[in-house]
Amino acid sequence: MNTISLHSELINLVNSTTVQENLPISSLIEKSLRRSEGKLTTTGALSVETGAYTGRSPKDKFIVHEPSVKDKIEWGTVNQPIAKDTFTSLYYKVLEHLKNKEEIFVSDGFAGADHKYQIPLKVINEFAWHQIFARQLFIRPTEESEASPKQPFTIISAPSFKADPLNDGTNSEAFVIISFEERVVLIGGTEYAGEMKKSIFSVMNFILPEADVLSMHCSANAGREGDVALFFGLSGTGKTTLSADPLRSLIGDDEHGWSSNGVFNIEGGCYAKCVNLSKEKEPEIWNAIGFGTILENVAVDATTDKADYEDTSLTENTRAAYPIEAIPNALVPSVAGHPKTIIFLTADAFGVLPPISKLTKEQAMYHFLSGYTSKLAGTERGVTSPEATFSTCFGAPFLPLPAVRYAEMLGEKIDQHDVNVYLVNTGWSGGEYGVGKRMNLKHTRAMVQAALSGELRSAETITDSIFGLHIPLHCPGVPDSVLKPRDTWTDKQAYDQKAKELATNFKKNFQKFDSISHRIKNAGPK
Known part of the structure; x- marks a missing residue:
């Protein structure tokens, strides 16, 4: 089936009498309540439940194996290929499913606050509350918005359509399929709204680097002088808490692009x-x-x-x-200049990484590719002691291209704009999890502030013998005794053992990056 017929079927659906297009939020809330999709809380928020799927379903995510992208995608467990015929068959089944609904909801939006790299979106939902979610998370059109010459990426979400793995070529009843040639994201079998947001992030992680723009899974803010900072970190590291600063403007809390003009938010919420x-x-x-x-x-x-x-x-x-x-201090439109500071956040439950350390460009690329933090005992079945976990570029599930490409772009931009990069440990000090204590949030805030203000740029440092990190000897608002992790441990031998254990984990994880330069490989733990 060719592209023309695929899109003619979509046009017929969008133009059908059941479509409720670009309804205001108040009307969508009213419909959600009438359809028993959720209920209002005391603050006026709409509370909803997503059933069996309360998070992303990575094993059910696919990219269509198409000629224009097949040699560019990093195929594997993250980017699973699916045949074009399989996608087309499911596409028609989902459209037929939606045609039989009393009403469906359609809206227009954008991804990318920088108009030069913005892509138009059309979002088609079976649920009214999913439409609210899309309207809040993507960039909303204004009266001044001009029609884009680009073909929109269309999200089609039909949670009540359950796939049959035997006949539909999926792994379960749920599926999230991206077709770059058809510019379609097809979602079914899951009510978790985050699949829409993250699918478009995956799309942008393909499109932006092709336009020489670095796409990033990070939060960003700007100071009163326009100085921009990026905060990378996995769940539980304090990314949201530390980037939310009443004295700085929020650019965005999760997804950004970095072009030759500066940083821009990919989202509108x-x-x-x-x-x-x-x-x-x-x-x-x-x-x-x-x-x-x-x-x-x-x-x-x-x-x-x-x-x-x-x-x-x-x-x-x-x-x-x-x-x-x-957010009262949000920067709208969410476009700013080039970053002066990058913060990598990790919650090290081994208690051996410094609370703050300055990174060389090569170390920055190494730790960016590593994306380290810790899983704690009790957070997952079978985890009885802290475990090192690594997520490439702090966003492995959303990267269609080889990870090294994103890291090399980051290294180039650090050089071009003389960016200071710091590794901040928000985890444990004085011992591993269960022995030591969590880093004092007041001290962490002081260290981040010192990094952002430039006070640590020329600070005297010592080099950690195992991790090679450059540790400042002094930091305003932080006791000197806190800065060197080995000194905070009563049992120095136990520290050495844990440090070597974590270093070994880093080395094992980094073996998969066999194409990276030796300078980057040698920037890791010794």
């Missing part, structure tokens, strides 16, 4: 974790949760309609989706 959310620790997020916000899998008291952020009975992956304008 935030998808914040809500577990143990409190007004005291994260006031910006707390206050953003109002009318129009989607609360995903957050427990709500049946009597008071009040959200309980400490209740993880549905999942620990509780989320709030709201427009970036809900």
